[in-house]
Amino acid sequence: MTELENDVLAIIAEKGRVERDRLALDARLADLEIASLDVIEIVFALEERFGIEIPFNANDARKEFDTVGDVLRAVESVVAKPAA
């Protein structure tokens, strides 16, 4: 697991109030009972943590962020060089 992945999952676990070991990449946010408002807070925390802008509109939330892996990929795609 990369440091980036580690950090992203830690933030999802904290803001989504979900136990870390439930955060499989294919786990659906809805199944983890991470509500839309939690997703917005997660995106905010990720932007603050990495100093990035994640293009995200809550009106497309279901399309864009269905799973934990979707969130991770969104961060990876805007972080130019993820730390190893």
Added chain:
Amino acid sequence: MGHRRVVVTGLGVVSPIGSGVADYADGLFAGRCGIGPLSLVPTEGLSVRIAGEVRGFDPAAHFDARRLGLLDRGSQFALVAARQAVEASGLGFASDFGGPLGLRTATILGTGVGGITTLDEGFHRLYRQGAQRLHPFTIPRLMVSAPTAQVSMEFGLTGPAFTASSACASAAHAIGLAFQMVRGGLADAAVTGGTEASLTFGALKGWEAMRIVSPDGCRPFCATRNGMVLGEGAAVLVLETLDSARGRGADILGEIAGFGMSADAKDITAPDAAGAARAMRAALADAGLEPDGVGYVNAHGTGTTANDATEARAIHAVFGDHARRLLVSSTKSMVGHALGAAGALEAAATLLALRRQVVPPTAGVERPDPACALDVVPRDARDAKVEAALSNSFAFGGLNAALAFRRV
């Protein structure tokens, strides 16, 4: 003692598609969109770039410098709309409000955010520019009750007066309470409505962080909708009893027939169809209307995925088969979402629709969302025989209000 019937005899509007009822009506029925590039604040550092602004509003044309020093933009809008409404009603300061009627007139306005222009500018000076002190009028300008207080002072209205604040339903709650007061005999007239002017850099950053603002336009009930667009403005209504309006030969715009409220008690942002339906049903019951007696619903219709789908479900639940014949439009497509003023701007639109027998369109709709399964009057206004109409307001936090209007 039976309930008194309550009618609207004055209307005033300050909006992104025009100020004054005539311009507002022209804009609504022409499907004119007042949403455009933000000009009130620099957009550098903002992802929100469009809004429904009241353009060309010149405070100095309405207020002298001494008065203006005490007025946040929201109070300015409220006063200008109230002056129009009172003038249209034919009630005069000296002749009517200066006498016993002033004691028996309620002032109830809705505001969702309050004087945030004043707050934003003050805090910018304090935190960013290192100012040591704030202007002494900061508090009387920014308090959420300031517009109500200013309107009561403007006309000498000494009856019950307060601000109703329930985010996006504030004005609908204000009008509903004013209606109940006049109907129940606690007041003989009311100056009511809502005002909002919250397009500040700080407030817009807050909306930006919510991630629900559209980058390109407000298209309620459209398959391609992608969020809300913020607006600003004010609308004020003068209410009185049907008997008093007829007795003095006033021009009657329409009747407020009923009012319904509910709380979702579920989520601070997500809407709930059951809560919305309860408010609509309560308004219909209060008005003694059957669902098929309603011809038009001015929807809350924000243009977000969640609101419009949920509101459509609620309308289908309340109206059943009649939902397919009902005309439903969102005038936010033209003026944006003016938050605490929205319910008043939409009450005004609903009254104008009843009066003119023309339903304003949902402008900007490219393709009605089949999932909503409603006639949302896309793009062009439509002539329609409408005897009764609803105006919906569903706020963040699940605070819902629906007003029922009837043609007189």
